[in-house]
Amino acid sequence: MLAMHMGNELLSPAVAVVCLLLAGMVLMFASWRAKRQIDPMKVPLMGVLGAFVFAAQMINFPILPGASGHLGGGVLLAVLLGPHAATLVMASILIIQCLIFQDGGLLSLGANIINLGVIPCYLGYALFRALAGPIPTMRRLYVAIFVASLFGMVAGAALVPVQVWFSGILTIPFSKFLALMVGLHILVALGEAFITFAVIVFVSRVRPQAFDLPIADAVYRQGVLSYRAIAASLLVVALLLGGVVSLTASTAPDALESRTTIAENPDNSVVRENTSPMMEKVTRLQEQTAPLPDYSWDSLGQWLGTSTSGIIGTLLTLLAVWQIGRFLRLKRRSI
Template sequence: MHMSDGLVSPPTALLFGVIAAIGLAIAATRARSDLDDRTAPMAGLVTAFVFAVQMINFPILPGASGHLLGGALVAILVGPWVGSMCIAIVLVVQAVLFADGGLTALGTNITNMALVGVFTGHLVALALRRFATRSRAGLLATAFVAALLNTVVAALAFVGEYAIGGAGGASLGTVFALMLGFHVLIGVGEGVITAATVGAVASVRPDLVHLLRTAPATTERSLS
């Protein structure tokens, strides 16, 4: 999912750099209300976890790699606003310290993974929350579907950016086929890992799972 420098034209990179900056500014403002003594340590843990799993990647196109995203995972555990900041921190550290993703492409990478990926996972999980709050199986299924779809939609955002200003030499059809095909498979793996991780946290501390903690009172009563 990482883009390298030169995969999109400079104007396209600049455009999505501005979009990423605006999105993160909003997320930083909204995240303040979600952080407290209980959620801040969880945010640190999920950031470290996502950083670790994203380091395992493989090439898909010249200048682009595939790996787990973690968008649905952070959205379910710490919420979309904090989750966006967690993924953005991971991407900045990877780009600056490990040259994983280009600096000029940081805006596109943040847009795809920290914004599109996280909020897709959040919206899917929110739509399925009535099932997630009913049983453990429902929670695991919700986490799996949210992670799968967040991966696919983020890959489509990548294709959209390439359609706007691709400069990598590959045809749009090739980019679409490879990105979508690989990320459907990645999404299945991400769904399994996300479900397992969310299930493990929920079995010990369900109060730390943002999706469950913020459920409406009527939904919470239906669990009893």
């Protein structure tokens, strides 16, 4: 399980439905705005960045004994693609993770899209633009990226206690769960910020035109790689991450799961057991239909199964997001 991917058991049906409706409305808005603003030259990059984020999310890194975290990717996508396209990419990643790999609950899909997509892509990006200013230097750009990545992850994590509280299943005071989630995800966010920073440094040096704002440093004005070359480079990295590096990922539960999994942590879980006929039906449906649950392929064994699942997920995300980009580009031509 990955950081902040909420399971079905963490939300009441009413809260889950409200989150699904809110996420759906935001995605409709994002699609409407993205088709008017998308740069046709960035469509290949859009698909590859989606694949890169999917693959990177498979790699959990330890943050504390018994807890781990991983890249979110929302701010990274927003800085390079714009917040509207980035939100669509994140939603695509989360849908594939949910339906194919049973990563995140089907009932909680709307909440996951809000926490991991909408909040980092819109609020994180807004903070980035405010800190970067109209014509930033490279140093200011890097600082803005780092701070916005930290904020985007923590802000999304802070929404989880709100959603769980409204669901009525907390066993500790709301303020304690909020402090716990924010504290743990500050550690995760540091990893997020460093990874985002590294990718942005690479892109800024080979293609500064990828950013939707002018950069003051004249030495960086000329790009040395095309969008296609950058896309090819990131695709190779994504396949290596999903197919090879994912085998080294931490097996410790993520920051959210480590505190809310009742079966593994009955004495310290912050939520009580939450069951309803709807949740049980949705969970059963997801278990029966997900072809590669928990990124595994039993007949191939643990290592080969995980590696194959990672490559399949990376390529599926690439194809899905690329098709979304092509659709938006065609819609833009018709406007």
